[in-house]
Amino acid sequence: MRVLLVDDHQVVRRGLRTFLEVQDDIEVVGEASDGAEGIAAAGELQPDVVLMDVKMPGMDGIEALRKLRELANPARVLVVTSFTEQRTVVPALRAGAAGYVYKDIDPDALAGAIRSVHAGHVLLQPEVAGALLTQEVGNNGGQGRGTSLTDREREVLALIADGRSNREIARALVLSEKTVKTHVSNILMKLDLADRTQAALWAVRHGIGA
Numbered sequence: 001m002r003v004l005l006v007d008d009h010q011v012v013r014r015g016l017r018t019f020l021e022v023q024d025d026i027e028v029v030g031e032a033s034d035g036a037e038g039i040a041a042a043g044e045l046q047p048d049v050v051l052m053d054v055k056m057p058g059m060d061g062i063e064a065l066r067k068l069r070e071l072a073n074p075a076r077v078l079v080v081t082s083f084t085e086q087r088t089v090v091p092a093l094r095a096g097a098a099g100y101v102y103k104d105i106d107p108d109a110l111a112g113a114i115r116s117v118h119a120g121h122v123l124l125q126p127e128v129a130g131a132l133l134t135q136e137v138g139n140n141g142g143q144g145r146g147t148s149l150t151d152r153e154r155e156v157l158a159l160i161a162d163g164r165s166n167r168e169i170a171r172a173l174v175l176s177e178k179t180v181k182t183h184v185s186n187i188l189m190k191l192d193l194a195d196r197t198q199a200a201l202w203a204v205r206h207g208i209g210a
Helices: 010-020 035-045 061-070 086-094 107-118 126-133 143-148 151-161 166-173 177-191 196-205
Strands: 002-006 027-032 049-052 076-081 099-102
Touching: 002 010, 002 035, 010 027, 010 107, 027 035, 035 049, 035 061, 049 061, 049 107, 061 076, 061 086, 076 107, 086 099, 086 196, 099 107, 151 166, 151 177, 151 196, 166 177, 177 196
Parallel strands: 002 027, 002 049, 049 076, 076 099
Antiparallel strands: none
């Protein structure tokens, strides 16, 4: 896995690089000190996973996340930050983060988080999920929208809430990945949600799956 580090503190980047470089399956391909540098580096280096801080001078992590999504960059972004406020967590996830963990996370757990995000999972520490679950997901957030889902779509949604990737959902339900992607798109459209993170949290909040 090719990993890009985006953090304005050189000491933090050095610490992350030192730990990650001893992992057999992780290669740190570059570093950036703010969001703008991170976007440029992501375009040039094509990392699989970007470790992104939120609060940085110039372009912050949330704006960088939005820009990466606009550019359709395929890298999965794992936010690694010391900021726990709900007003930071929610915008980061809605901007496209695939996961959100705190900088005091155990090093081995961080490596596991990178692998999980790379595999297509949505990864949130429990307290982060709790913060987001207090927000209305989407414009209305009501249970009523869920009644438009088919039984198969509810099965897919439950597995999304369990953190499964499309490949894993396809195996579990004996479907093709293309069919699963269609179901996911239909779920997002029917529930008026932007991405899998919102779908997973909508499902949990309404008692579907995890």
